[in-house]
Amino acid sequence: MPNKIKNNSIEEIAYLLSQSSVAQSLIYQHPLRHPLPDRNVLHDIVQILRQCLFPGFFGESPTHVSWKSKIETLLDQAIELIQEQIYRGLCLDCSELNHSSCKQCRTSSKELAFRFIQSLPHIQEMLSKDVDAIYKGDPASKSTKEVILCYPGILAITNYRIAHELYKLNVPVIPRMITEFAHSETGIDIHPGAHIGEYFAIDHGTGIVIGETCVIGNHVKIYQGVTLGAKSFPLDENGNPIKGIPRHPIVEDHVIIYAEATILGRVTIGHHSIIGANQWITTDIAPYTKLSINI
Numbered sequence: 001m002p003n004k005i006k007n008n009s010i011e012e013i014a015y016l017l018s019q020s021s022v023a024q025s026l027i028y029q030h031p032l033r034h035p036l037p038d039r040n041v042l043h044d045i046v047q048i049l050r051q052c053l054f055p056g057f058f059g060e061s062p063t064h065v066s067w068k069s070k071i072e073t074l075l076d077q078a079i080e081l082i083q084e085q086i087y088r089g090l091c092l093d094c095s096e097l098n099h100s101s102c103k104q105c106r107t108s109s110k111e112l113a114f115r116f117i118q119s120l121p122h123i124q125e126m127l128s129k130d131v132d133a134i135y136k137g138d139p140a141s142k143s144t145k146e147v148i149l150c151y152p153g154i155l156a157i158t159n160y161r162i163a164h165e166l167y168k169l170n171v172p173v174i175p176r177m178i179t180e181f182a183h184s185e186t187g188i189d190i191h192p193g194a195h196i197g198e199y200f201a202i203d204h205g206t207g208i209v210i211g212e213t214c215v216i217g218n219h220v221k222i223y224q225g226v227t228l229g230a231k232s233f234p235l236d237e238n239g240n241p242i243k244g245i246p247r248h249p250i251v252e253d254h255v256i257i258y259a260e261a262t263i264l265g266r267v268t269i270g271h272h273s274i275i276g277a278n279q280w281i282t283t284d285i286a287p288y289t290k291l292s293i294n295i
Helices: 007-019 021-026 039-053 067-093 099-118 120-137 144-150 152-168 174-186
Strands: 201-203 221-223 227-229 262-264
Touching: 007 021, 039 067, 039 120, 039 152, 039 174, 067 099, 067 174, 099 120, 120 144, 120 152, 120 201, 152 174, 152 201
Parallel strands: 201 221, 227 262
Antiparallel strands: none
């Protein structure tokens, strides 16, 4: 039978978890006690948005109302939920110590939520092209319906395209949380700051990493295990990494990158190139290049 923990031991542990020097570096503290974004609510928002972006594939189909009415109801739910989560994200970054700033953040969250909802038709258009690219690029795919329902690539791309629009609106934290949902579920890690063009295809997908400052063109196809990462991290005068600078690859139009290829740094992969499996690339690649390991 396990030993019983004495009350004073509990008190000591509570003290260490809340008052120690280690705890002080980790504990969330703000004089106004701002609420933090809720992972469960954000996950629900993504599910609602997926129903709007792929009508009929997720959630129940309407029986006595039109698709327009069904989606309108879903959007009403989504905008109310996401407005609150944007507000919480703004609170996380807020350093103001007066409640008037909270009112400003409330106003900003409403504006940002509405601007995001306005971007949904564009997101849907981009996703339709991604579905088409994945379907046409995979001979094992029987239909676009199968791609939408089964393929981890389109799930990860959906979360990315939602998160990217929020990222462009400078919404803190929430975009990264949304892409990390897909990362956890699929093993595909796409930073919301990456710029990805039309007809983006991911085949299999597990282990893919796409960094924050990546620029990916149109009609690009990437296989499992591909890394589009940073080569090094320039340091400032205090020895800390300089953030916010371009440090990830540029992949031009009509490029195919096969499994486990690693491309690092601000290098350019020229259009219509084919990068074979297991390549290690840290220099520019000219257009129409074919790289492979011959055995």
